[in-house]
Amino acid sequence: MLLFFQWLMEQPSKDSGTKMNYSKDSNQQLLDAFIKQFNHFHENIVSRPVASSVLHQPSCHLPKSGLGFEKLDTKLSEEILPNMSASNGGRYWGFVTGGANPIATYADWLVSTYNQNVSIGGDSIATSIELRSVEMLCELFDLPATFKGLFTSGATAANLLAAFTARQFVGHQQGLDIAKSGMKALEVSIYSATPHASMTKSLAMAGFGSESYIKIDCEANSESMQIESLENALKSNSKKGAIVIASAATVTGTDFDDFINISKLCKQYGAWLHVDAAFGIFERLISGKNGRTAGLELADSITLDCHKWLNVPYDCGVFLTSNQEMLRQSCEVKAPYLQSVEEEIPFMSLGIENSRRFRALPVWATLMGYGRDGIKSAIKKNIQQAKKLADWLNSNSNYLLVKACQLNVVLFKPNPAVTTLTSSECMSRLNQSGQLFLTPGSWQGEPIIRAAISNWSTSDEDIETAIVQLAAIMTNS
């Protein structure tokens, strides 16, 4: 009977596409279809609307028997892919969005093909590649080798690990093991000037509460922390422990905190210092370790995002800490079937997930394939492009440049002395043009428009196209 069922399972299905199977022929079919899709996407990326203006709902119900590959591919081509945004192209300037560079894209195909689980190690080179990639990122950013870390799904997950690690550290100072006994007895004050929304979300998820932090005053016309205010706050802390959350490039103003003086205060008051450097860390490639990120190396933990300015595919953030033991204690997994045979701490005991995608490979490939110079020149180009856009806005009477552009984010709004268009109306018109995609922000309490340029493929023609569109919507308003 068993043999009969085994035989039945091995028989080719009538519709070979509905049975899970790799064969030379079906592999070729997948590759041919993929090359077609890939070329079609790249040949049309410049002309397709940057954002879908009509959001279609997919028409699909779970079929009893599968469509098979050919019909599925037709469905993808007709219903799904045309309604994707051009977020992987040069004029998608919302949020802080990187593109997927060619070498990383290739590596990412291999990630799915090999489908390693970078969890425990001992069965593949993948663990060593992740370790080495983290080390190479530290080399790239001139951070001491004392920083250890891992790849996360993004900066939000890295910020969450920061909250866990800081919580464990402060607990230790108070003789508590938070990972074991919880936070009931923990006494801590958290300080920050302009935390990213993902950081306050992380505070919520870690059990502190998103509104639990004490807001430190900012410098004038800036989102960076006033050192004197932080000092006064730490001095008057009535709790036993403290955590300071600083920023290397705030998401709107691209302002950097003064890490040298903040870290001095943190040492003095025994506070944990976390720096959210999701995209700002890339500035270190331009002005070096004594530039705007000076003192970043003094942090206890750092968040950075490779799917932003390193331009690797989603999802790929990094958490670094100089106190890996606190991270391990926060995330340790214990089960007899999960014993590691390696000396290194398994990644599943350092991060949120047990099973983990081989996120390191596209990063490793990018670092090896383009090297320090290639990565630096892509960053430099984006900064120059942002400056060009900012200069044009500054010289055009229809717009107000809200803040001098100091990195890759341009903040602007329609000039109220010339037009009645609000920022939100102006942004909608620009986005509806299909020529560019921008997202809103707030500067000093006023609604504004943000253009964040962090895609390796943004060309000078893309900037020209955007300028033409910016001019056109004012002429037609």
Ligand SMILES: Cc1ncc(COP(=O)(O)O)c(C=O)c1O
């Ligand atoms: C400073 C900063 N931190 C964190 C994040 C969140 O990143 P992710 O979307 O990768 O979780 C962002 C995203 O823009 C950011 O700019």
